[in-house]
Amino acid sequence: MIRLEKRPNPSRFWLYATPPVAVLLTMVVGGILFAAMGKNPIEVIRTIFWDPIFGEFAFYLRGQLLVKAGPLILIAIGLALGFRAGIWNIGAEGQYIIGAICGAAVGLAVFPTENRLIFPAMVIAGAFGGWLWAMIPAILKTRFNTNEILVSLMLVYVAQTILAKASTSFLKNPEGMGFPGSRNFNTYPAAKNGYLIESLGLHWGGVAALVTAVLIYILLTRHIAGFQIRLAGQAPRAARFHGVNPTRLVVMCMGISGALAGLAGLFEVAGPAGQISIDFNTGYGFTAIIVAFLGRLNPLGIVLAGFLMALTYVGGEMASTNLGLPSAAIQVFQGMLLFFLLGVDVLTNYRFRLPAAAATAGAK
């Protein structure tokens, strides 16, 4: 029997090899799935991974990649910070919603004033909203030792209810003929998060995502706080002896991830989405968890992972429309990516041993 043996040290090779191997396995097994459905697997894979970047409509779709990747990257970087320290914020989706509501509320409150400070104020309010929503599980954890996974996840549903309320009452467009949804920010220049470079799909959210990636990378590698985060995740006991204050760490990690998720929500509501509506959130907060792990919890890796994930969305839609694939097949394909990632990840900490080799090793 082949058995798994724990490696004395995590394999550096597999740490970096896992994502590409997982992507490759997803392509192969996904291709088999598509072939079983009667589609040409090569054509489907090409439509998903190649066409959005180099195909006929790439001039439009390339920009859409960053639009889609921006919020994923921004949220995932914040989550990765906590995940590294063993603090599990699963409720980024809720923080994203509350950030969007708070930011939008600031903009809508002063409608139709034109002032250059309106958008910056909305950005601050957005980050604050997300931070506030993340502070609930953080404080419950540090004060009452509740489980932040459960609390942050449950707060997503609370946030969705508040979102529904916002779109049907307190943020509802007074000129919307009774229909739910706020005013559209596209018609309000001072509050609009427009494109800075339209062909790249770059708006302030994209800028924030890329700048944050660099800042957090520096924090993790160069700053004492980054060292504490890594230490707390790898050796909690050692971290305590080293003077790491667990309460402060939880508050900091939850706070940063919440604020970043809130920022992502604000950039989305004032930009691509355009308005607060009942189903404004489309799962970025949850997908970002996959992105964080796909990017190895490393800010620069997350940037790549965010683009890869965006590619499967944009390309998946193309495959769905042009080749008649059911949307469920695309979702299975995306799910496979996480599945294989976690599966291959075993090799980072474990290795396969054949019985003979194990016996020899034992004899030594």
Place this chain on the structure above:
Amino acid sequence: MKRRHLLASASLALGLALGGSAFAQGMDKVKACFVYVGPIGDGGWTYQHHQGALAVQEKYGDKVEIQYQESVPEGADAERVLTQMALGGCNIIFTTSFGYMDATNAVAAKFPDVKFEHATGFKRDHANVSTYNARFYEGRAVQGTIAGMMTKSNKIGYIGSFPIPEVMNGINAYYLAAKKVNPDVQVSVVWAFTWFDPAKEADAAKALIDQGVDVIAAHTDSTAPLAEAAKAGGAVIGFGQASDMEAYKPSPRVSSIIDNWAPYYVERIGALLDGTYEQKDVWAGIAGGEVLIGEITEAVPAEVKAAAEKVRDDIAAGTLHPFTGPIKKQDGSDWLAEGATAPDGDLLGMDFFVEGITAELPK
């Protein structure tokens, strides 16, 4: 600005290639595209729209090419899907959910040669955007009549998707019709805040049944509420929604509202083919054949069936309007005077419950 310019020129080129100038004289071939909010296998709303698309294919054969995309989220994603479709050469795009309203109008501005048809919305910001809707509330009046006569607990339920006017019309019409035949009836409303999520829809049905409700109407897209009602062993009945849902016949599904989009889709694509296409705002009901009442099964007594069918026929004949005064709003203020019927504008913007409903709006 650059992208918009590129898009505009791309659409122009497409328009020319496909005979933009020949528009008035019709087209040889139409590429018709559909954007769906749920999967085509939802057995309800999206299923019916897709049936309409298939009817178009059947009718025009190889003169039409059908493309569709399922489960498109409302919001920013819809805009991208619509743009991809327009770039991909679709001549007419049907967006089949209320939440696609802004996206439809935004993309329509960039592709003036592509026709856009938005279901259940009211914005027609550009000459190439039409809207179409069905008077579902007429069917709710038929269901309310059955519910009022069939309930033993005097508690009837309604699973709301979102508190938008279309749903408010449905709840109010359902309640008013039930109250007409049973003055003691109470309606409970549960908001699912989704169009399609079988798990949430089943939970909503469960919550209603736990409150003692024994007739459930749903304004969501799946068959889950009926599946939940079926577990009550005959004590709870319900209705097919959007589609006939005949698998649950004869009980718990005792009747249904069937959205019949096929005639409209066939007509609009026909008009595009023969060059008579014009911008429109259509709101047809039972009389126009857009809302069909599915078979009322033997699970209800004959007199209930007869009463329900009379409501249906009177609405079709135009002698009965489900909203006929005197009707007050929930807060006690006046809405419709004695004998007055609701103007379409009030129905399209309805954001209140009528008097007698004790449920609260999510505010």
